[in-house]
Amino acid sequence: MQEACDVLDLLRAHRSERDFTGQPVSDDTLEKVFDAARRSPTWNNAQNVSWVVVRDAEKRARLAQYCGNQTWIARTPVFVVLLMDFHKTALAARKQGREQIVHDNVNSLLIGGVDTGIVMATMMTAARALGLDVCPIGGVRRQMQDVVDLLELPPLVVPMAGICMGHVETRSTLPKPRFDLAASWHDEVYRDHALPDTIDALDARMQDYSQALGRPDAQNWSDAISSRYAVPTYTTVAATLVRQGFRFPMPTTEDAAPTP
């Protein structure tokens, strides 16, 4: 069980690191990371995930800006942009004399989203096993069209997330607080009785964490997330999805009952 424990320790020790040194990452290391990710399970083995490896400094600087001035993207030696990619399967359909229509259904976003996450997690685990440090980035969707244009993505391909991969001098020792398992683990049916207490507990732990980092005035968890989730953000994602060919009707509110 020693080996299993090592893997669990590695998974539990995830930290997002941002203070990358200039130390490069070799193609050989990347190939090991991607070869592990390539084995990830995907929806119907469709493999609707691809990625662009960005090393070019000017391009990373642009991406850092598009992602909301995330300067660590400009500092990391390698920025991997993960793509939801229905172009590969569209070519497969053409080879077979068929026309792909899966992207006319909102379900395609759930296929692409979940499978991107699976590949992304596998890449992060493999990279960390090889001694690299990583920082996952959702901000590639903040100015999604600019990223599409910069990476010259064809129709049916959009950026979903990114991973900074590199090395830091000193790893963070404090784990970012997470929910207690009671907030997320339900048995047989979903029951939310534990949620208010677990939110309070997470808020308290986040305040301790901020204090330990010397930022005692930082927002607690519920304040931070609700201030982001209560205002319009990422307002151009829908338009870019449609431009890239993901065109599906959503039922109107009137069609759907009951109201939450």
Added chain:
Amino acid sequence: MQEACDVLDLLRAHRSERDFTGQPVSDDTLEKVFDAARRSPTWNNAQNVSWVVVRDAEKRARLAQYCGNQTWIARTPVFVVLLMDFHKTALAARKQGREQIVHDNVNSLLIGGVDTGIVMATMMTAARALGLDVCPIGGVRRQMQDVVDLLELPPLVVPMAGICMGHVETRSTLPKPRFDLAASWHDEVYRDHALPDTIDALDARMQDYSQALGRPDAQNWSDAISSRYAVPTYTTVAATLVRQGFRFPMPTTEDAAPTP
């Protein structure tokens, strides 16, 4: 580097196993798996992922049917249904006197999709490190509303995927063919020159694989995936998303140019 190699070997050795024995999985083992998954990075640390552990045999039989008669769900001792969960953050907003609107944007599906995939991959890796066998399941969205009702999911919570966890007598030795890295790995910009050849190569490997499994008449990769992706499927996903509160406008095709 021995430890890293063990992790990479584990990741590369992923197989979806379906022939589960009745051997149970203890709560202690599940807790180790979920404790690793709990540390997964998520969008803004929002942790919009939860899960329901289904052990009840009658409920698993229903889920097997809802997922398209996937009988292994009825046979596995534990079926974990992963949920995109914006209910937790809605309660956080209420605690702060705010109103959550993130789910009025299609981006919420990309947040929930990617983060579900990250948590799911971490669970599968942790489970396999502990000696369990797993089978990822996308079919929980096939009759999404029935799964919502069966698991008593509140508004802003929907099933995204599932994992069968258990033990098999004999593991499959043949890895399911995947794309060569050239199909998915792009440097600096997306170029699809390699795709036709990699599709042909995957089709050939899939035929060898089917032959080795004694099913020489099975579809090759492009035939199998394009026959699924060229017909309407999962046609009720949009309605269930709207019923559960994910209500966002999508621009019309006319608003978006160019056409793919």
